Amino acid sequence: MFGAIEAGGTKFVCAVGNSPDDIIESAVIDTTSPEKTMAQVKQFFQQQFPEPIRAIGLGAFGPICLEKHNENFGSILESPKESWSGFNIYRYLTSNFKVPIHVTTDVNAALLGEFYFGIAKGLHSVVYLTVGTGIGGGAIINNRLISGISHPEFGHMMCKPHPKDIDFKGVCPYHGGHCFEGVASGPAIKARSKKPGYEISEDDELWDIEAYYLAQLTFNLVSTFAPQKVILGGGVMKQSHLFDRIRTHFNLLNKGYTQLDAFNLNVNELVSPVALDGNAGVMGCLYLAKYGFGKLVT
Amino acid sequence: MFGAIEAGGTKFVCAVGNSPDDIIESAVIDTTSPEKTMAQVKQFFQQQFPEPIRAIGLGAFGPICLEKHNENFGSILESPKESWSGFNIYRYLTSNFKVPIHVTTDVNAALLGEFYFGIAKGLHSVVYLTVGTGIGGGAIINNRLISGISHPEFGHMMCKPHPKDIDFKGVCPYHGGHCFEGVASGPAIKARSKKPGYEISEDDELWDIEAYYLAQLTFNLVSTFAPQKVILGGGVMKQSHLFDRIRTHFNLLNKGYTQLDAFNLNVNELVSPVALDGNAGVMGCLYLAKYGFGKLVT
Numbered sequence: 358m359f360g361a362i363e364a365g366g367t368k369f370v371c372a373v374g375n376s377p378d379d380i381i382e383s384a385v386i387d388t389t390s391p392e393k394t395m396a397q398v399k400q401f402f403q404q405q406f407p408e409p410i411r412a413i414g415l416g417a418f419g420p421i422c423l424e425k426h427n428e429n430f431g432s433i434l435e436s437p438k439e440s441w442s443g444f445n446i447y448r449y450l451t452s453n454f455k456v457p458i459h460v461t462t463d464v465n466a467a468l469l470g471e472f473y474f475g476i477a478k479g480l481h482s483v484v485y486l487t488v489g490t491g492i493g494g495g496a497i498i499n500n501r502l503i504s505g506i507s508h509p510e511f512g513h514m515m516c517k518p519h520p521k522d523i524d525f526k527g528v529c530p531y532h533g534g535h536c537f538e539g540v541a542s543g544p545a546i547k548a549r550s551k552k553p554g555y556e557i558s559e560d561d562e563l564w565d566i567e568a569y570y571l572a573q574l575t576f577n578l579v580s581t582f583a584p585q586k587v588i589l590g591g592g593v594m595k596q597s598h599l600f601d602r603i604r605t606h607f608n609l610l611n612k613g614y615t616q617l618d619a620f621n622l623n624v625n626e627l628v629s630p631v632a633l634d635g636n637a638g639v640m641g642c643l644y645l646a647k648y649g650f651g652k653l654v655t
Numbered sequence: 656m657f658g659a660i661e662a663g664g665t666k667f668v669c670a671v672g673n674s675p676d677d678i679i680e681s682a683v684i685d686t687t688s689p690e691k692t693m694a695q696v697k698q699f700f701q702q703q704f705p706e707p708i709r710a711i712g713l714g715a716f717g718p719i720c721l722e723k724h725n726e727n728f729g730s731i732l733e734s735p736k737e738s739w740s741g742f743n744i745y746r747y748l749t750s751n752f753k754v755p756i757h758v759t760t761d762v763n764a765a766l767l768g769e770f771y772f773g774i775a776k777g778l779h780s781v782v783y784l785t786v787g788t789g790i791g792g793g794a795i796i797n798n799r800l801i802s803g804i805s806h807p808e809f810g811h812m813m814c815k816p817h818p819k820d821i822d823f824k825g826v827c828p829y830h831g832g833h834c835f836e837g838v839a840s841g842p843a844i845k846a847r848s849k850k851p852g853y854e855i856s857e858d859d860e861l862w863d864i865e866a867y868y869l870a871q872l873t874f875n876l877v878s879t880f881a882p883q884k885v886i887l888g889g890g891v892m893k894q895s896h897l898f899d900r901i902r903t904h905f906n907l908l909n910k911g912y913t914q915l916d917a918f919n920l921n922v923n924e925l926v927s928p929v930a931l932d933g934n935a936g937v938m939g940c941l942y943l944a945k946y947g948f949g950k951l952v953t
Binding site (some may be wrong): 434 | 812814881
């Protein structure tokens with residue numbers, strides 16, 4: 358039996374199963390304080406499964422230190438979630454469960470799910486973006502998970518403002534309207550229109566602005582990684598009409614520079630929705646629990 | 656004896672040596688037509704070194720197809736250098752030299768040089784940018800060379816215009832002033848001021864604009880790869896006063912989000928000049944000739 362903890366900023370999803378596609382039980386726990394939330398996590402695994410689990414895969418919200426030899430490995434860095442800043446979630450788990458704990462970000466966990474079991478099955482180079490409360494991302498290039506001294510933060514790349522969006526101040530607590538998270542996350546949509554995305558008409562001009570930014574971010578990631586696919590998930594992407602708009606803007610921005618056809622690709626395959634909505638993260642965590650990083654990280 | 660071909664857009668540098676730090680002879684050949692240039696390359700190796708070389712490392716200008724199983728592997732894709740578009744430089748070399756040919760981009764070759772013998776020796780995650788006729792880039796993350804279906808094109812990421820540069824139309828033949836190459840390459844500097852960078856005073860406001868763009872690109876790459884170092888080389892970076900300006904702008908853009916201190920880094924180490932100016936490319940090619948990709952690419 359293996360354990361999964363998808364530790365998101367608003368909820369934790371815990372699960373146990375024999376493999377990523379054989380989940381036996383799961384539970385959702387609110388993300389409150391580290392003490393309270395982690396006590397519930399501990400209870401889920403220890404009380405419901407007295408038979409020890411063999412390993413745990415953890416996909417945690419960030420910023421989190423993932424540098425192997427750093428004394429802060431597994432620690433949440435300075436974060437707007439103040440009570441979590443400095444909390445070492447890896448250390449908590451290793452001191453409570455005497456099994457291997459494999460740690461990555463929540464976004465990488467979802468990427469792993471889609472990579473091994475979802476829309477990107479069989480590919481070797483894939484970028485994943487989640488557009489919701491924030492904009493997060495991860496990448497597997499040539500079957501390797503990308504991680505330098507830390508995990509990627511694609512959403513904080515700088516953006517070129519849409520001509521009709523110049524005056525919007527943005528919502529990123531660090532970068533205002535300078536970064537993609539500041540202008541294209543769920544809270545940015547709400548800040549402009551005073552209502553959440555799912556209440557905004559498909560005809561609203563706001564979606565063209567949104568698609569322009571997400572196309573720009575996709576284009577930057579294609580220019581950086583040359584992936585076979587850029588998967589877009591998260592709450593905002595439930596507006597499925599966005600995909601064709603993003604593809605149209607991508608072509609307008611690219612202007613033929615990245616020669617997709619030379620690699621037998623087209624924009625419809627490149628810009629892709631998720632396949633495992635809601636389950637990708639837990640499946641990715643269970644993959645990690647069962648197989649570890651293996652060939653994923655050098 | 657090993658062979659190196661640093662195949663740049665304006666000149667080819669060919670060399671032979673026992674190892675990257677033991678170059679015996681080299682020659683510079685103008686980049687004209689494929690037939691003419693490659694005949695001179697052939698002549699350099701065959702006439703001057705009748706004793707067969709054991710392998711050749713090639714670092715070629717792009718866009719070039721580097722997808723292993725693609726029938727166009729080693730072919731220059733559609734490019735402003737029309738006579739080279741569709742020319743397969745790898746096939747030319749394999750049919751003329753019966754030795755292993757290891758192919759990468761000219762920028763990756765320079766990155767390899769700096770990574771193994773220069774400013775990045777001993778590190779595991781490094782990004783390299785060359786700012787000259789164009790803006791090119793490469794990355795080694797966790798000791799792996801980054802390459803999806805194709806090589807990186809960092810210079811074509813979209814940029815946020817400097818407030819004093821809004822009206823500049825840019826010089827990128829594909830993206831005008833929308834991408835970094837369009838606004839911060841050598842030709843962009845010349846298009847604004849009607850003279851090359853080395854004739855422009857250090858006090859000129861243009862350098863602040865230039866530094867803003869390069870800081871933005873650096874910031875995007877830090878947000879993407881979380882490298883230990885971003886090396887900036889190429890003709891424009893010979894203006895060494897740019898480095899401190901870029902560091903200042905980097906801090907202004909980052910606003911403390913990427914917590915360098917958590918990883919024992921600081922902006923002075925992060926934003927770095929090259930160490931092997933002029934030789935990095937050939938050394939990288941000789942490294943490839945001697946050692947192949949080894950652990951560099953999966």
